[in-house]
Amino acid sequence: MAKQLIKGNEAVVYGALLGGATHFFGYPITPASEIAHAAAEYFVSTGRCFLQAEDEVNAINMLYGAASAGGRVMTASSGPGIALMSEGLSYLAGAELPAVVVDVQRAGPGLGNIWPEQADYNMVVKGGGHGNYRNIVLAPFSAQEMCDFAYRAFELAERYRMTVFILADAYIGQIMEAVEVPTKVHHSPRKEWALYADRESRHNLITSILMNTELLYHHNKKLQEKYAKVERELVEWEEYDTEDADFLFVAYGISARISLSVVRELRRLNQKAGLLRPKTLYPFPSARIAELSRQVRQIAVVELSNGQMAADVELAARRSVLKYNWMGGKVPSIQEVLELAKEDMKQTTTVRG
Amino acid sequence: MVKHAKPKTFYDTFERRGPGEKNTTYCPGCGHGNAHKLIAEVIAELGIQDRVIFCSPVGCSVFAYYYFDTGNVQCSHGRAPAVATGLSRARDNAIVISYQGDGDLAGIGMGAIMHAANRGEHMAVFFINNAIYGMTGGQMAPTTLIGQKTTTTPFGRSPGREGFPIRMCELINELQAPVYIERVSLGDAARIMRAKRAVKQALLNQVNKKGFSFVELLSPCPINWKMTPIEARKWLIDTMEPLFPVKVFRNIEEPPVKYEPPKVLSDAELVNHFAATTEIEIPVSPREVEDQYIKIAGFGGQGVMSAGVFLANCAIKEGFNATWLPSYGPEMRGGTANASVIISNNQIGTPLVSSPNVLIAMNAPSLDTFEETVVSSGLVIVNSSLVSRKLRREDVRAIYAPVTEIAKDVGLIAAASVVALTLYACISGAVQIETIKKVIPLSLKKKALVDVNLKAVEAAVEYYQKNIKEAYSYTSVK
Numbered sequence A: 001m002a003k004q005l006i007k008g009n010e011a012v013v014y015g016a017l018l019g020g021a022t023h024f025f026g027y028p029i030t031p032a033s034e035i036a037h038a039a040a041e042y043f044v045s046t047g048r049c050f051l052q053a054e055d056e057v058n059a060i061n062m063l064y065g066a067a068s069a070g071g072r073v074m075t076a077s078s079g080p081g082i083a084l085m086s087e088g089l090s091y092l093a094g095a096e097l098p099a100v101v102v103d104v105q106r107a108g109p110g111l112g113n114i115w116p117e118q119a120d121y122n123m124v125v126k127g128g129g130h131g132n133y134r135n136i137v138l139a140p141f142s143a144q145e146m147c148d149f150a151y152r153a154f155e156l157a158e159r160y161r162m163t164v165f166i167l168a169d170a171y172i173g174q175i176m177e178a179v180e181v182p183t184k185v186h187h188s189p190r191k192e193w194a195l196y197a198d199r200e201s202r203h204n205l206i207t208s209i210l211m212n213t214e215l216l217y218h219h220n221k222k223l224q225e226k227y228a229k230v231e232r233e234l235v236e237w238e239e240y241d242t243e244d245a246d247f248l249f250v251a252y253g254i255s256a257r258i259s260l261s262v263v264r265e266l267r268r269l270n271q272k273a274g275l276l277r278p279k280t281l282y283p284f285p286s287a288r289i290a291e292l293s294r295q296v297r298q299i300a301v302v303e304l305s306n307g308q309m310a311a312d313v314e315l316a317a318r319r320s321v322l323k324y325n326w327m328g329g330k331v332p333s334i335q336e337v338l339e340l341a342k343e344d345m346k347q348t349t350t351v352r353g
Numbered sequence B: 001m002v003k004h005a006k007p008k009t010f011y012d013t014f015e016r017r018g019p020g021e022k023n024t025t026y027c028p029g030c031g032h033g034n035a036h037k038l039i040a041e042v043i044a045e046l047g048i049q050d051r052v053i054f055c056s057p058v059g060c061s062v063f064a065y066y067y068f069d070t071g072n073v074q075c076s077h078g079r080a081p082a083v084a085t086g087l088s089r090a091r092d093n094a095i096v097i098s099y100q101g102d103g104d105l106a107g108i109g110m111g112a113i114m115h116a117a118n119r120g121e122h123m124a125v126f127f128i129n130n131a132i133y134g135m136t137g138g139q140m141a142p143t144t145l146i147g148q149k150t151t152t153t154p155f156g157r158s159p160g161r162e163g164f165p166i167r168m169c170e171l172i173n174e175l176q177a178p179v180y181i182e183r184v185s186l187g188d189a190a191r192i193m194r195a196k197r198a199v200k201q202a203l204l205n206q207v208n209k210k211g212f213s214f215v216e217l218l219s220p221c222p223i224n225w226k227m228t229p230i231e232a233r234k235w236l237i238d239t240m241e242p243l244f245p246v247k248v249f250r251n252i253e254e255p256p257v258k259y260e261p262p263k264v265l266s267d268a269e270l271v272n273h274f275a276a277t278t279e280i281e282i283p284v285s286p287r288e289v290e291d292q293y294i295k296i297a298g299f300g301g302q303g304v305m306s307a308g309v310f311l312a313n314c315a316i317k318e319g320f321n322a323t324w325l326p327s328y329g330p331e332m333r334g335g336t337a338n339a340s341v342i343i344s345n346n347q348i349g350t351p352l353v354s355s356p357n358v359l360i361a362m363n364a365p366s367l368d369t370f371e372e373t374v375v376s377s378g379l380v381i382v383n384s385s386l387v388s389r390k391l392r393r394e395d396v397r398a399i400y401a402p403v404t405e406i407a408k409d410v411g412l413i414a415a416a417s418v419v420a421l422t423l424y425a426c427i428s429g430a431v432q433i434e435t436i437k438k439v440i441p442l443s444l445k446k447k448a449l450v451d452v453n454l455k456a457v458e459a460a461v462e463y464y465q466k467n468i469k470e471a472y473s474y475t476s477v478k
């Protein structure tokens, strides 16, 4: 199949529609608006539903409604909009509805600006809204993965009855690359819990309210068991040059692309550097990081945040890691990361601010 | 009509509430009970029980699903109209009900209801106005009357502090899309009969796909009004009705928008929709090319962004890996637009080009901005039509070519970036001229534009052969 040059923000819509998406509800925000533009064009021209909601709060509740009716639903936004969706995301989790949310991260806090950052990590990976719930979080690092992850996300969302996040950043949204678009269309099977406005589904109830502590306790426990299953079944990552590495980079999204370039550069300089990039941020490849932690001398987490993922890497590695943090929209060049790494490789200790 | 028996739309026993449960959660004299019963009866009469999806709000009626033997969705506070929007847009055959209190609909959910109404969503909204937050302990609602004492207006609602009661039917009546708006009262038996006709009209409108229908029911809350059920009904009639006039605000025969289901593409059509555009014969000649880190920069109208896309397109058509990234955020400076393009035989790491080995500078500010970033022995193509100065660096290879003039000569100044790309292709050999010629018709829709751009390519090749070839022939191809 021929490859096409497609922007990440457009590829995600291609993947979604071929993955069986039926509904897109969203509210514009840079740098995610292009997804809404592409969805407005392609959902409508293919006979699916696109609707610009009045705000993100209602957008996520439209997802809630269409998901209740068995639809394959999605939205796309960025930090401020995802924050507004928090209550709805918690309701989706409570009612165990499948949904797909793309977060093209921008720089914060507050209005911040439209530049790339990866500072929604805690909000998205840890849950964001109220209650004991999780989202499955996929971390694309190319336009191809924007397409592929969207293509898979709906099936995953339905399998576990969870929200699947595609956690991208402004650069992964903007990048144009060769993308191989899937050639088979997925469809949502009829779900025994959903509402189809017919006799068979009439007794179904979508709710997140439970009326005594015993029931709510068991509901919570059931959710935790489901999340444990997700952790067993779904964790994905990719490694570059780790076999003999003694300096390990951990990074996702655009930071992983940068780190990959840095690893190549270090290898050229005969330094044993490697990269692990999580493809799923929840579940997190903790076990593999723990393993590599025993092998490597140092671990550096490259992130466009104040070290939000680094905290999870430290937890997995059971040691402090080097934190190469950039914030406020600043994105490092290969050279900048290279200099930090070269400097740290000279040190014997592994701790750095 | 069944008068005192339980309508068959209600469950016989409320198992969702508890095993064998027969009682409702509503206080004696509460309007919710009346409203539920009317809706249940009408659903039975219209024979639409299987098709109904009932959205219950957060409020005293959060448990509507205990009673209604229909599809049920429990919504977050104020968002039932958004949830109902999702439902009705997912199920053409559904009869969607959004049942909401005054805090839910006119307070936290004001945005949701106004926009659902304005879009003319296919739903029947039953709005229970009891001038109070019932569930949470009798706080002020947007509909609370002036002087009315609530737990958050212990001295009575004061317009200077809390504003005036909001009249929802009147507000919604300002919008174009709704087909039916009526306010009814649950104050006495006659009024309840009238209310039932309204409920029926709203649901019939859904059966007939007419559109957004809104029924406000003035409804007693004896508990929080601190009255007996009889006093409450009297207060409702004497005090609430004058402020909230009971009447039909709108009942349109012909809906302003006709419902039309979308034409859904088949799988084959869908795949086709996203398949690569018509294939072109490009001999994929897998050659070893030194990684090309290209920065192409110019002012807004020079088409440097699309030139970058075009170049990346040529590269992937030849079987290379390629990335394109626009100037974005921190890179946007000095009035120049620029794109980063990388062409490589290998998987590409960062798509950001901060140290290019190729700079195509279409105007002076671009050269000023990026000259220093070019790696030693890199290639710099300068548009000498617009840049009068020479490079300050001596460790890079500079080509000065009047690309704007060359483009002007073929009749299209906007083709300047194509001229520059063609020169770059000639010099570097990273992409082939044949490829450029084949990709141009794929990238441009207008035949006339294709022709001029092809001419620009020819002119650039000619310029290259006459003026550049000697010095820089395919220098970077290994």
Ligand SMILES: Cc1ncc(C[n+]2csc(CCOP(=O)(O)OP(=O)(O)O)c2C)c(N)n1
Pocket: B058, B059, B060, B061, B077, B100, B101, B102, B103, B104, B105, B128, B130, B132, B133, B134, B135, B136, B141
């Ligand atoms: C986001 C959120 N804020 C506040 C609440 C608490 N709350 C529950 S019901 C309610 C008011 C309900 O009043 P109304 O809509 O008038 O319904 P009624 O009980 O009077 O029928 C409030 C404030 C909530 N559940 N969710």
Ligand code: SF4
Pocket: B025, B026, B027, B029, B030, B031, B032, B060, B130, B134, B135, B220, B221, B222, B223, B224
């Ligand atoms: S508190 Fe008021 S609205 Fe709620 S059930 Fe009792 S009477 Fe009805």
Ligand SMILES: [Mg+2]
Pocket: B101, B102, B103, B128, B129, B130, B131, B132, B133, B134, B141
């Ligand atoms: Mg109320």
